[in-house]
Amino acid sequence: MARLVVMGxxxxxxxAATFAKDWLGDEHEVVVVxxxxxxxxxxxxxxxGVGQMSKEEVVFxxxxxxxxxxxxxxxxxxxxxxxxxxxxxxxEYITIEYTGQGKEGQTEEITYDYLINATxxxxxxxxxxxxxxxxxxxxxxxxxxxxxxxxxxKVFEKAKTEKQKILVGTGHGMCTCQGxxxxxxxxxxxxxxxxxxxxxxxxxxISNESFLGDFGIGGLHMKRGGYAAxxxxxxxxxxxxxxxxWIIGAHVSKVEAGKAHxxxxxxxxxxxxxxxxxxxxxxxxxxxxxxxxxxxxxTDTIFAPNGxxxxxAKYDAGAYENWKASDWPRTYQNPTYSNMFACGIAxxxxxLISKPMSSVxxxxxxxxxxxxxxxxxxxxxxxxxxVTDLIKKGPDAHLHEASMAEMGAACVASAGKGLTDGxxxxxxxxxxxxxxxxxxxxxxxxxxxxxxxxxxxxxxxxILHHLFIYKAKLKPGWTLIPE
Amino acid sequence: xxxxxxxxKPYDQxxxxxxxxGFVKFMRTCLIWQFIRFIAINIKMIIVVRKSHG
Numbered sequence: 001m002a003r004l005v006v007m008g009x010x011x012x013x014x015x016a017a018t019f020a021k022d023w024l025g026d027e028h029e030v031v032v033v034x035x036x037x038x039x040x041x042x043x044x045x046x047x048x049g050v051g052q053m054s055k056e057e058v059v060f061x062x063x064x065x066x067x068x069x070x071x072x073x074x075x076x077x078x079x080x081x082x083x084x085x086x087x088x089x090x091x092e093y094i095t096i097e098y099t100g101q102g103k104e105g106q107t108e109e110i111t112y113d114y115l116i117n118a119t120x121x122x123x124x125x126x127x128x129x130x131x132x133x134x135x136x137x138x139x140x141x142x143x144x145x146x147x148x149x150x151x152x153x154k155v156f157e158k159a160k161t162e163k164q165k166i167l168v169g170t171g172h173g174m175c176t177c178q179g180x181x182x183x184x185x186x187x188x189x190x191x192x193x194x195x196x197x198x199x200x201x202x203x204x205x206i207s208n209e210s211f212l213g214d215f216g217i218g219g220l221h222m223k224r225g226g227y228a229a230x231x232x233x234x235x236x237x238x239x240x241x242x243x244x245x246w247i248i249g250a251h252v253s254k255v256e257a258g259k260a261h262x263x264x265x266x267x268x269x270x271x272x273x274x275x276x277x278x279x280x281x282x283x284x285x286x287x288x289x290x291x292x293x294x295x296x297x298x299t300d301t302i303f304a305p306n307g308x309x310x311x312x313a314k315y316d317a318g319a320y321e322n323w324k325a326s327d328w329p330r331t332y333q334n335p336t337y338s339n340m341f342a343c344g345i346a347x348x349x350x351x352l353i354s355k356p357m358s359s360v361x362x363x364x365x366x367x368x369x370x371x372x373x374x375x376x377x378x379x380x381x382x383x384x385x386x387v388t389d390l391i392k393k394g395p396d397a398h399l400h401e402a403s404m405a406e407m408g409a410a411c412v413a414s415a416g417k418g419l420t421d422g423x424x425x426x427x428x429x430x431x432x433x434x435x436x437x438x439x440x441x442x443x444x445x446x447x448x449x450x451x452x453x454x455x456x457x458x459x460x461x462x463i464l465h466h467l468f469i470y471k472a473k474l475k476p477g478w479t480l481i482p483e
Numbered sequence: 484x485x486x487x488x489x490x491x492k493p494y495d496q497x498x499x500x501x502x503x504x505g506f507v508k509f510m511r512t513c514l515i516w517q518f519i520r521f522i523a524i525n526i527k528m529i530i531v532v533r534k535s536h537g
Contacts, residue, residue: 233501240497241508243490378535401537408531423511426524428531448531454511456521460528482532 002028002391005094005112007078007288009034009062011042011372012344012380013118014472015483020116020384021071022479028391030070031110035077035099037061039472040142043373044465046183048145049278050191051153052417055142058469065474075100077286078119079107081302083337084293092339114387117309117342118380121283128172128281130255136171136277139184148278152188155276159197164275167260169206171279173251173365176216177372178207181280182235183414189242190416190423205239205246206272206279208365210265210357212236212246216367218354220429221442222450228442234451238415238425247272249357251365252279267360283345283368285309301336308348310334311341315350323351325405325435332383333399339390341383344376353433374409375432377483378402405433408448412461415453424457 004024006017009032021030038059047053066073076096085091086109093111098104123140125132137148155164168185170178185205192198205212213219213235221228239246249265260272260279285307290299303309311334314327327350334340342348349369357366371379382402389397408430415423428450434443471481491497503511510516 236497236500237502240490240500240502245496374532374535382537407535409535410528410531420514421512426528428528430531430534448527448534450527452520452524454520455514455517456524459517459521460524482536 002113003031003111004028004114004116004387004391005031005033005110006116006118007033007094008118008120008344008346009036009039010118010120010344012120012346012376013116014039015377015380016116016118016343016384017071018069018474019381019479020388021069023384023388024391026070029072031072031074031112032062032066033074033076033078033094033096033110034062035075037063037075037100038142039065041465041469041472042140043461045139045142045145046180046187046414047417048142049139049148049152049184050187050417051149052187052191055146059142060469060473065472069474074098074108074110076103076108078288080289080291081115081340082291082293083302083340086291086293086295090293113339114390115340116383116387117288117340117346118344119286119288119346121345122286122307123281124284125171125281127174127284128252128255131171131252131279131281133255135255135257136260136279138281139180139278140177140280151276155201156192156195156197158275159192159200163200163202165273166201166203167206167272167274167277167279168203169247169250169279170208170367171252171255172282173208173263173363174368175208175280175282176368176370177280177283178209178215178367179370179411179413181205181207181278182215184278185244186238186242186415187417189244190418203244204272205244206250206252206260206262207246207248208250208367210249210354210366212239212248214354214367216354216370217429217432218434218443220427220444220449220451221446223446228446231451234425238453249365251359251363255279263359263361263363263365265357265359265365285346302334302340304348306348309340309342309346310336311347313348313350315348317351320356325403325431325433325437327351328403328405328433330401330403331386331399332379332402333386338395341387343379343383345371347371347379371404373411374483375402375404375407378407381483403433405431405435407431412457412464414458414461417458419459419462420455422458423453423455424461425451425453426457426460427451
């Protein structure tokens with residue numbers, strides 16, 4: 001009997017664990033270590049953040065689902081990895097610290113034969129002074145979104161009688177997840193119209209993107225009216241239509257009560273006042289440590305400096321001009337320890353997808369690569385497939401591949417909820433990481449990259465909400481639903 | 484529904500981009516047209532999803 005330990009129970013970890021258990025059966029063990037007792041369909045947090053959904057609609061308890069699946073669930077956070085064993089044994093193990101199940105604070109060692117790191121990101125509010133001091137809100141977790149809605153409603157109430165200012169975007173020059181902020185600002189605008197307070201609200205966008213519509217993937221092009229139109233036109237059009245001005249190429253350097261300080265790519269600085277602000281924090285690795293058998297620290301061997309796990313990517317490509325689609329990982333296997341894999345946000349990308357930028361003062365201001373949503377699920381499933389084959393067929397089994405440079409993504413960005421008056425931007429991009437050798441100039445296949453705004457997109461987003469929660473609960477036929 | 488003249492100001496940030504006309508905005512929530520687009524977008528997305536699952 002082999003034991004697979006999956007660290008993290010988010011989109012990628014949950015996908016990896018559930019598929020691995022389904023394929024491995026009762027002959028082998030699957031253990032999931034995750035600090036949260038509940039699974040969260042994160043894309044719908046946007047609707048919690050504007051009061052259109054309750055927290056209960058976007059989460060469900062993990063324990064009964066894992067019990068049904070035969071997965072050993074530990075509500076704990078992974079603390080360290082010991083890939084060569086320890087003093088007592090050569091057997092690989094991780095240390096965990098419980099956050100629930102009546103064992104809060106207790107530590108434990110769990111041995112493994114195979115390890116999947118799907119720990120997701122640490123929300124690094126501390127990277128921007130003041131961002132973690134309650135002056136702003138976020139929608140990154142369900143609880144954050146509940147809090148964001150409470151604060152938003154206070155502003156809406158005030159806006160009935162006086163002018164209010166709302167600032168939404170990224171809270172640091174190295175943020176990713178611009179799409180979540182994009183969705184939130186348009187949902188706020190939509191709700192403000194419904195509440196009849198739009199005229200008293202000044203809503204502004206601030207982002208580290210060098211152009212609107214970059215989204216951390218260097219933007220995209222789509223066929224529109226006989227042209228290959230940039231996502232910049234697509235995004236600027238939407239912001240203009242909704243009366244939302246923008247600040248781009250901005251590194252939010254400091255946040256105070258009611259005020260955000262920022263630096264722009266041209267080196268100039270500015271301040272933006274607000275009554276309500278939702279600024280996405282930058283992401284970092286969760287801070288896992290790694291130790292050799294003798295207790296020496298080998299964290300640098302396994303993890304990149306940003307805390308994400310090294311996998312089979314080309315990390316020494318150097319300057320932007322040298323970057324290739326083939327730099328991106330295919331199997332997500334750790335190059336040092338072949339029984340360790342990383343998926344979702346936990347793997348270290350080889351480089352940015354957007355072109356690197358920095359201000360004239362040398363401050364990096366560019367979106368970091370997104371690894372969320374559909375790619376995260378697909379990678380998790382492929383890693384689970386590889387581990388299953390390694391266990392069942394032996395160490396020479398062929399590893400499954402899922403390069404983001406050969407994979408597309410479907411993305412539906414809500415621009416306001418409502419079954420008859422809602423809208424969303426329905427987008428596909430193929431491939432996620434542009435391949436300028438295969439598709440010179442645009443980097444992507446125009447036949448499979450498209451986008452449009454409308455009610456149909458909202459219906460799709462609403463259906464996906466129910467479909468993916470159904471799948472995550474492992475209801476009948478769940479394996480047939482694609483990631 | 485705001486008219487273009489009320490949204491765009493000369494030489495403002497939004498002066499150089501495309502702004503949808505009233506007809507385009509109407510079509511975005513027109514139930515019949517959006518039902519057709521719903522079918523079309525789903526087919527397109529399924530093709531991309533199939534290509535991405537190797």
